[in-house]
Amino acid sequence: MGFKPTHTNKHLKKGHLQNLVNQAEEQEQALSTIKSLIPAPINQHVSGVTIKNRIATLLVENQLWATKLRYMTPALKEQISEALQSPIYALQIKVMPFSSAVEKTKPKVKKTPTKVPCEVLYEAAVALDDPELSEILARIATRASSE
DSSP states (O other): OOOOOOOHHHHHHHTHHHHHHHHHHHHHHHHHHHHHHSOTTGGGGEEEEEEETTEEEEEESSHHHHHHHHHHHHHHHHHHHHHHTSOOOEEEEEEOOSHHHHHHHOOOOOOOOOHHHHHHHHHHHHHOSOHHHHHHHHHHHHHHHHO
């Protein structure tokens, strides 16, 4: 038996996508509430929160901020429970660097040599006694300068 794709309308009718949107909004509200409980500048380094089975997991930029938050965990857990009006049994702190997602999407920039290195390379090619090597270096210098 093969996999049969379902039309998007069926998911919309069942409310699956709306449930995801609702969950995302709830997480955003929880994050905003939790960040307001954490003193600056630590709160600026908290990027996300998930709450599952009464366990809150905070995502933090790096180990430094994670360590500072871990010292605050017992009091913060109580404050979060009160603010969210829901008991939190455990508070976990996990490191998730902000830049990891950004670095993967950066376009690669092609680096082209400036005119001076190309001229130096061409002069070196002309000065060589070996005709094959001289020809190769001259070709590289002219290609690099034309890019």
